[in-house]
Amino acid sequence: MINVNLLKSKIMAAGYTQAKLASKAGLSINSLNAKVNGKQKFNNDEVEKLCKLLNINNPVEKCDIF
Numbered sequence: 001m002i003n004v005n006l007l008k009s010k011i012m013a014a015g016y017t018q019a020k021l022a023s024k025a026g027l028s029i030n031s032l033n034a035k036v037n038g039k040q041k042f043n044n045d046e047v048e049k050l051c052k053l054l055n056i057n058n059p060v061e062k063c064d065i066f
Contacts, residue, residue, distance in 0.1 A: 001038060002035070002036065002038055002042075002065070002066060003064055003065050003066075004036060004037065004038070006064060006065050007036060007065050007066075008036070010054045010056060010065065011054065013054075014053065014054045014055060016053070016054075018032055018033060018036065021050070021053060021054075024053055025046065025049045025050055025053060026049070027046065042066060047062070047066050
């Protein structure tokens with residue numbers, strides 16, 4: 001299950017809005033919102049793209065979020 005609060009704090013800390021992050025990650029804003037809110041699941045490629053964009057390099061932190 002996604003740690004929504006931690007993910008949203010990482011998005012803000014990286015200087016993104018969800019709309020800007022969705023665009024950079026190649027997702028629609030609706031798709032990203034559904035995934036962030038647990039209505040859909042992230043696939044591995046999406047997790048890797050988001051981690052790269054949000055500078056999440058620590059595997060433990062990655063597991064804590066996703």
